[in-house]
Each structure stands twice: as structure tokens, then as C-alpha cells.
Amino acid sequence: MRLVFTSLASHGHLYPLMPLAVAARAAGHHVVFATAEDFHPVLEKAGLEPAKAGLTIHEAFASQFSGDPGRRRREVPEEVLNETIGRVFGRVLPERFLADLGALFEQDRPDLVVYEVGNSGGAFAARKAGLPAMGHGFGRVSADGLMMEIHGALDDYAAELGITGGDRPSWGNPFVDICPPSVQSPEFLARARRLPLRPVGWSEPADLPAGVANRDRSRPLVYLTLGTTPMSQSHVLTAAITGLAALDADVLVATGPAVDVAALGEVPANVRLEAWVPQSELLPHVDLVVHHGGSGTTMGAFAAGAPQLVLPQGADQFTNAEAVVTAGVGERLLGDEVTAEAVREKARRLLADPAVADAVRGLAAEVAGMPSPEEVAAQLPDYA
Structure with a gap:
């Protein structure tokens, strides 16, 4: 055929x-x-x-x-x-x-x-x-x-x-x-x-960042991305990085093509910046996804069984964020709500809340079926 x-x-x-x-x-x-x-x-x-x-x-x-x-x-x-x-x-x-x-x-x-x-x-x-x-x-x-x-x-x-x-x-x-x-x-x-x-993720073939595949799972790994769409988003990344860096966790950031990495300044030792990662390979290894609400990342996190903190920027990202909240598998921050303090507190709760963990597992099982x-x-x- x-x-x-x-x-x-x-x-x-x-x-x-x-x-x-x-x-x-x-x-x-x-x-x-x-x-x-x-x-x-x-x-x-x-x-x-x-x-x-x-x-x-x-x-x-x-x-x-x-x-x-x-x-x-x-x-x-x-x-x-x-x-x-x-x-x-x-x-x-x-x-x-x-x-x-x-x-x-x-x-x-x-x-x-x-x-x-x-x-x-x-x-x-x-x-x-x-x-x-x-x-x-x-x-x-x-x-x-x-x-x-x-x-x-x-x-x-x-x-x-x-x-x-x-x-x-x-x-x-x-x-x-x-x-x-x-x-x-x-x-x-x-x-x-x-x-x-x-929803099966697909990425261009590439190796995971060093240390991800064999890391100590007792320490959380948080993945931060605002996608690959060209838009001015350095201020959102900066607030999210600052908030997440305050957690007792490792933070992996995919900065994307539109961000001037130099404009982000110095980052703490527990934060790693990468221009691009093979996301579909990465998601099963992370404990929390903080992202823009793009459909690929949203669906990928559902399948991988990872809670989500959504920072929508436009288009269908707002309805995706609403769906995440309604399903009980994450939270969202809109517009001026995106501050370092708010990101830190939302992320801290999502990493520790057993009700969120149960909802995440249930949705991942639905996807697997x-x-x-x-x-x-x-x-x-x-x-x-």
C-alpha cells in the first residue's frame, strides 16, 4: 500500500x-x-x-x-x-x-x-x-x-x-x-x-546527557523546557531556573533555539543547561517536568508518568495546562504568576504530593493501554 x-x-x-x-x-x-x-x-x-x-x-x-x-x-x-x-x-x-x-x-x-x-x-x-x-x-x-x-x-x-x-x-x-x-x-x-x-515520543537519535541514565534516583531530577518555538522567553526561563535551583534536586534545562544562553547569566551548580536534548528518551528518567504546555511535552509526560508544572505562553498551551490541572497530574502558573518563589513552591509540592503521584500513575497506565x-x-x- x-x-x-x-x-x-x-x-x-x-x-x-x-x-x-x-x-x-x-x-x-x-x-x-x-x-x-x-x-x-x-x-x-x-x-x-x-x-x-x-x-x-x-x-x-x-x-x-x-x-x-x-x-x-x-x-x-x-x-x-x-x-x-x-x-x-x-x-x-x-x-x-x-x-x-x-x-x-x-x-x-x-x-x-x-x-x-x-x-x-x-x-x-x-x-x-x-x-x-x-x-x-x-x-x-x-x-x-x-x-x-x-x-x-x-x-x-x-x-x-x-x-x-x-x-x-x-x-x-x-x-x-x-x-x-x-x-x-x-x-x-x-x-x-x-x-x-x-502517544509514543519521537526524537532525533542522540545520546542522553551524561549522568542521566545511571543517576541516583533518590535525588529528584527536574526537567525544564519551553519548547523549540522561537519566542522571547528568557525572563520565564530565568524565573523558573532560579526557583528550581532552590530545591534539593538536579535541574536539567533545554534552552531551545530562541534563547541567548549568555543572557541567563551564571547558574547554580545543580543546574545544567543544554541547547537540545532527546526528549522522548529523557522523560522516563525525570521526576518533574516544568514546561510551556506544548502538546508533545504534555503527552510525553503523561506517558512517562511524570508530574507537570505548566507555564503556558500561547496557542493551545493554555488548554493543555487546564487539562493537566483537571486530571490532577500537575499545576500551572499564568503570566505574572511566574515568579521564582511560585515555581519553587509549586515544584516542591508536586514532587512530594502522594495524590499527584497516584493520579500520574493512573494516567500513565491509561496511556500504556x-x-x-x-x-x-x-x-x-x-x-x-
Whole structure:
């Protein structure tokens, strides 16, 4: 069977699809993964055949801002920025993916298209070509905040294309759902044609930081990350590092590409800074995850059985933080609540609270009971 997987070109959008794509290839299917060229080396390392489609998210935003796009995005009013985000994800990216995938499908017609649900251009291209398709989620389905701007733009574009029927984000197609049902949106659960898939983390192959794998488990290890999305977040990292360093624990910080490490200054001896870590390999070794609320980190911590302190910065991170709190597996700090003292006290409680530990174990058991990538890959021919 010939499969085309397609995703927006970012870690958070592409990586959730990798376990199923790799499992489908291992099952003997011909798998092509269509995304922007920046991520083709990652796909080739995983043994997948890349195809060029779409723009990177950075390129899409740069097309909307003249001059320095990063500077302009920081300067524009929030309502203008929100409109631009809606236009980028609701029109610019889908339009480009629709054109590129349409050409790809004419050249080599697949039996099934698996599109990451942030990439509605994949759904539209499959519909226009008359191909069977299924969406693939990357976490909890949200319709709050910025998603309303995106959905409005998507509805307008879909209407122009003559595409009707089916609710977002699945557009009426089956939906591969990696979110545990107990924390998924109840409204989505009630209407979707779900194909559950265990959230299995995927990272580019790399060694764990020295000392992690064989460390003394009697001393807690706290992992701090604000993800890989370029945004100004040094002040949040600084507050979190200061608070966590005051604990009787070791702190491993993945600073990400947007942070000037020098701006963080000297860090205490129990804090280690790394530009990047293989997160899926790391999470089973940590005792607490302090993070931005990205879906990959949230789902990964669920699976690894680690409590979470969420410091959401934007997009779906706020609803992910709410889900963490509601499930009893962590806490959150919003906006000006993020101080060193608040981070320290929240983290201290999460490391010691037996009720949180029980909830974390229960959610990890729920995740472990979901179908594996190999089991779901075996079902894909039924949808072709």
C-alpha cells in the first residue's frame, strides 16, 4: 500500500506522526512523507522517503511581514498579530500545501493520505483528488483563543474550494487520536471517528546527557523546557531556573533555539543547561517536568508518568495546562504568576504530593493501554 504522510514543518507538528509513519514503513508499506525541505534530513535519518510540500512556518510568517519578521511580530498589536496567525494557518499554509500535494498526487497517486490536523491543506488536497484520508492529532483538541481565528480563515477557504461536510479538525475523516480519552475534549470525543494511538515520543537519535541514565534516583531530577518555538522567553526561563535551583534536586534545562544562553547569566551548580536534548528518551528518567504546555511535552509526560508544572505562553498551551490541572497530574502558573518563589513552591509540592503521584500513575497506565503504532499501522489498509 502506498501512503503519503504530510505535516507542517516544525518539531511539534511533524514529530507526533513519526512513530506511525515509521511503523507503517516497517510493516512493508511504501511511505512518502511530504513537508518542507528543512525537515527532509530528519525524515531520511528515520528511513522515510521525503517529498517537497509547503512552506516552513517561519517562511509563512515572513511572507506576511516586511523587513525583520521576528521584530515586526513583536511590535504589532495583539489583535493584528492574531489576525495574521489566523491567515497563516488558515490560508497561507493550506493554500501552498494544496498546490504542492495536488501535483504530488497527480504524479504518484497514493492509497491513503495521513495528514497532521494542523495541516488542513493535506485534507483539502486529498478531498480534491478524491483520495481516502485520515487526520492525525498531536494532542488535546482545542477550539479556544487563537484557534477561532484559524478556524474562521479555514472555513472561508474551504467554502471557496467547495469543500463542505465534517467538523474541524477532521473534516469528516477518521482521526488518529494520541490524547488519552480522560483528558481529551468531551465535545470532540462525542463527535469524532477516533482511531486511538498511544502517544509514543519521537526524537532525533542522540545520546542522553551524561549522568542521566545511571543517576541516583533518590535525588529528584527536574526537567525544564519551553519548547523549540522561537519566542522571547528568557525572563520565564530565568524565573523558573532560579526557583528550581532552590530545591534539593538536579535541574536539567533545554534552552531551545530562541534563547541567548549568555543572557541567563551564571547558574547554580545543580543546574545544567543544554541547547537540545532527546526528549522522548529523557522523560522516563525525570521526576518533574516544568514546561510551556506544548502538546508533545504534555503527552510525553503523561506517558512517562511524570508530574507537570505548566507555564503556558500561547496557542493551545493554555488548554493543555487546564487539562493537566483537571486530571490532577500537575499545576500551572499564568503570566505574572511566574515568579521564582511560585515555581519553587509549586515544584516542591508536586514532587512530594502522594495524590499527584497516584493520579500520574493512573494516567500513565491509561496511556500504556492504548494501541501501539504497530497495531494502528496494521489497521491502515482498512481505511484505504
